[in-house]
Amino acid sequence: MxxxxxxxxxxxxxxxxxxLCIAAxxxxxxxFTRARDGNWEQAALAASVALACGGAxxxxxxxxxxxxxxxxxxxxxxxxxPAAPWMWREDWARHEVRTSARRDxxxxxxxxxxxxxxxxxxxxxxxxxxxRSADYFAIPSLIFPLIGVVMMAWAMRIRMxxxxxxxxxxxxxxxxxxxxxxxxxxxxxxxxxxxxxxxALELACINRTTRGTWHSLxxxxxxxxxxxxxxxxxxxxxxxxxxxxxxxxRPTDDSNPKSRIVWRLGxxxxxxxxxxxxxxxxxxxxxxxx
Numbered sequence: 001m002x003x004x005x006x007x008x009x010x011x012x013x014x015x016x017x018x019x020l021c022i023a024a025x026x027x028x029x030x031x032f033t034r035a036r037d038g039n040w041e042q043a044a045l046a047a048s049v050a051l052a053c054g055g056a057x058x059x060x061x062x063x064x065x066x067x068x069x070x071x072x073x074x075x076x077x078x079x080x081x082p083a084a085p086w087m088w089r090e091d092w093a094r095h096e097v098r099t100s101a102r103r104d105x106x107x108x109x110x111x112x113x114x115x116x117x118x119x120x121x122x123x124x125x126x127x128x129x130x131x132r133s134a135d136y137f138a139i140p141s142l143i144f145p146l147i148g149v150v151m152m153a154w155a156m157r158i159r160m161x162x163x164x165x166x167x168x169x170x171x172x173x174x175x176x177x178x179x180x181x182x183x184x185x186x187x188x189x190x191x192x193x194x195x196x197x198x199x200a201l202e203l204a205c206i207n208r209t210t211r212g213t214w215h216s217l218x219x220x221x222x223x224x225x226x227x228x229x230x231x232x233x234x235x236x237x238x239x240x241x242x243x244x245x246x247x248x249x250r251p252t253d254d255s256n257p258k259s260r261i262v263w264r265l266g267x268x269x270x271x272x273x274x275x276x277x278x279x280x281x282x283x284x285x286x287x288x289x290x
Contacts, residue, residue: 164191192237196233202226203227205262207259251286
């Protein structure tokens, strides 16, 4: 099972959702007890931890639930094309698939800012207590603001990449990509790559499983088939794509939300801001006897 660094970071945030919510409840109880006893310094520290863990935990749970859903098919397109599920999504029907990098970066930035704001007092309270009272028990809590700093740095890195390259979209030569046939088209970038730039492409058939209940939902991507190739940007900066697809692959299937079959086209190239990266969810189906 392969993944990229961005997906790993987001997956790590998702995985911590339930433990963070539990930690938030416990910290809130401690804050209430310390405030009742008149120990406002410890109460403020515990409240900061509760806010950070609660905001991040519930935000992570929401994030998992959002990404676990398949894109809702258009009822109008479904009615017009009852036997052609590759025409049920607006973007697929337009033969054009866009990335969600800007939207994902905005969500990660919001979570990181909320986390940093909630844990900011810890930077002052914990060292002060350690120096004044030789109380080193709370020092491990400094990990919370540090996590916020790491998330903010990663969000800024993604935003720098977006500023460098803009959004990307994949224009399909024909819809859908065909099992036993091919997936072809071209990737276009708001700020085109230099002509002749080498780009690594990957097409993967993924079994995306969703497990757990609403408060402990996790998603896992299991690669069932994949192919790699190197392309080169043309004189306009677009990236040609042409993959042959094995005849024994499974088609795109959203019928079971807990075990979807998703086809993902990925592209990456070295460059500024960590290099160019883009991912697209593309329709691949079996047509006729192919």
